[in-house]
Amino acid sequence: MKILFRESHEWAAIEGKTAKIGISDHAQKELGDLVFINLPEVGAEVKAGDVLCDVESVKAVSDLYAPVSGKVIKVNEELESSPELINQDAMGAWICEIEVTDVPADLMDEAAYKDFIKG
Amino acid sequence: MINKLKIIRAEGLYPYRNQAIEKYLLGCCKKGEMTLYLWANDKTVFIGKNQNAYSECRLSALTADGGYVARRFTGGGAVYHDKGNLNFTFIADRTDFDIANQFSVMTGAMRALGFEARLNGRNDVVIDGKKFSGNAFYKSETACLHHGTVLIGTDYSAIEKYLNVSRVKLNAKGVKSVKSRVGNLRDYRADITSEQVADALISALESRYPHASREYLKEGDLPETEIQRLTAEFADPDYVRGDDVRYGVEFEYRYEWGVADVRLDFNGDVIERAKIYSDALDTGAVELKERLLTGADVTKTIDPRIKDIIETMGALKR
Numbered sequence: 475m476k477i478l479f480r481e482s483h484e485w486a487a488i489e490g491k492t493a494k495i496g497i498s499d500h501a502q503k504e505l506g507d508l509v510f511i512n513l514p515e516v517g518a519e520v521k522a523g524d525v526l527c528d529v530e531s532v533k534a535v536s537d538l539y540a541p542v543s544g545k546v547i548k549v550n551e552e553l554e555s556s557p558e559l560i561n562q563d564a565m566g567a568w569i570c571e572i573e574v575t576d577v578p579a580d581l582m583d584e585a586a587y588k589d590f591i592k593g
Numbered sequence: 594m595i596n597k598l599k600i601i602r603a604e605g606l607y608p609y610r611n612q613a614i615e616k617y618l619l620g621c622c623k624k625g626e627m628t629l630y631l632w633a634n635d636k637t638v639f640i641g642k643n644q645n646a647y648s649e650c651r652l653s654a655l656t657a658d659g660g661y662v663a664r665r666f667t668g669g670g671a672v673y674h675d676k677g678n679l680n681f682t683f684i685a686d687r688t689d690f691d692i693a694n695q696f697s698v699m700t701g702a703m704r705a706l707g708f709e710a711r712l713n714g715r716n717d718v719v720i721d722g723k724k725f726s727g728n729a730f731y732k733s734e735t736a737c738l739h740h741g742t743v744l745i746g747t748d749y750s751a752i753e754k755y756l757n758v759s760r761v762k763l764n765a766k767g768v769k770s771v772k773s774r775v776g777n778l779r780d781y782r783a784d785i786t787s788e789q790v791a792d793a794l795i796s797a798l799e800s801r802y803p804h805a806s807r808e809y810l811k812e813g814d815l816p817e818t819e820i821q822r823l824t825a826e827f828a829d830p831d832y833v834r835g836d837d838v839r840y841g842v843e844f845e846y847r848y849e850w851g852v853a854d855v856r857l858d859f860n861g862d863v864i865e866r867a868k869i870y871s872d873a874l875d876t877g878a879v880e881l882k883e884r885l886l887t888g889a890d891v892t893k894t895i896d897p898r899i900k901d902i903i904e905t906m907g908a909l910k911r
Contacts (some may be wrong), residue, residue, distance in 0.1 A: 482734050507770050510643040510668070525733070530643050530668035530768060533715060534730035554766075 478489050479587035480541040494568035500591045502564040505531040508557035511516035513549040514570050522578045595627045597803050601810040603632035608663040611824030615682050622736035624740045628684040629798050631791045634674040636660035638755050641669040645765035648840040653892050655755045664833050667729035670770030677746035679787045683739045702797035723776030745787050746779040753900035765840030864890045
């Protein structure tokens with residue numbers, strides 16, 4: 475398994491042909507306590523960089539972007555009633571699973587992402 | 594760095610068109626530009642993006658009185674708008690967006706008008722501990738938006754009437770509203786007008802960015818077909834109601850026939866399930882009520898045998 479990050483703070487944990495998608499711990503801290511998530515639809519085709527879904531925190535409504543291209547094959551329904559799981563464990567609380575057709579070259583590995591958020 | 598200000602005031606009070614203009618302006622957002630949009634709506638309950646319209650406001654009372662329900666694309670709880678409320682919207686690129694700075698423009702404008710306004714928590718601006726401005730935010734990868742209300746002379750009785758400040762327990766998926774103690778600017782200064790507040794906001798922004806160029810737009814400068822397309826989107830009943838319209842209502846009441854603990858599951862205006870826990874001796878009559886309640890549409894004519902239940906629910910919700 476390989477974990478890659480997008481500049482907009484989503485991660486993709488790629489294993490074979492599928493990837494679980496979530497947001498980074500840095501992103502969950504920036505967003506603050508999540509109160510709602512609109513999950514993507516199963517079956518939706520997304521292109522890397524498209525709006526994947528959105529979350530509402532106590533601070534704002536924010537769009538999340540697809541780090542990879544492909545088809546949404548599963549969503550983590552547990553988050554619908556408990557979006558706070560993302561705050562508790564951002565790297566564990568996956569949002570959806572994508573059958574990957576393309577991984578953009580500009581995604582970062584964990585070390586590069588850590589440097590990126592340090593600025 | 595902000596080098597251009599775009600300033601526009603809505604010319605009408607129709608909420609969906611005003612929302613359409615806001616969304617259009619968000620889509621035009623460019624680096625280096627700050628947009629200030631000022632707008633007011635007529636009689637509108639303005640719910641948060643992820644709220645249940647049915648559980649957050651008295652939909653039927655509002656629509657019967659010619660009011661509107663509108664869903665915004667920012668989060669938070671339901672608020673009531675009328676001509677006595679002015680809305681402001683700041684739009685900027687993510688790199689120029691600075692919530693603290695925008696708040697200081699807003700509180701600066703209030704100070705210029707003689708109001709000691711201060712921030713309370715992250716979303717409210719208060720005078721004397723009373724909220725007169727609620728704020729909400731939207732962020733995309735590029736464009737960001739900060740909008741808020743300014744209560745100037747809003748009808749307090751309408752707030753009480755249309756927002757569920759409820760003694761009934763409501764269960765619904767979605768973000769719940771929190772009741773706040775609100776105040777109008779007019780309570781502190783009787784002659785204040787929306788016009789003055791709008792002018793003060795514009796002046797405060799201009800003096801924050803004295804070197805930025807200024808563009809004053811009119812609705813007529815915007816692409817009318819696009820605005821109309823967006824207006825239809827915001828007015829679409831499916832968008833306003835949302836796709837999850839189920840919610841539950843629970844209340845207790847002492848009727849002539851006994852004390853009842855009533856649980857109703859709604860789908861929109863229709864009761865899908867009804868359960869009454871009661872100490873009534875006539876259990877047959879209670880079961881009949883449950884049967885009649887199931888499937889009843891509360892906006893239509895109600896069977897006299899369940900009128901008491903529907904009426905207490907309405908009264909308690911108020």
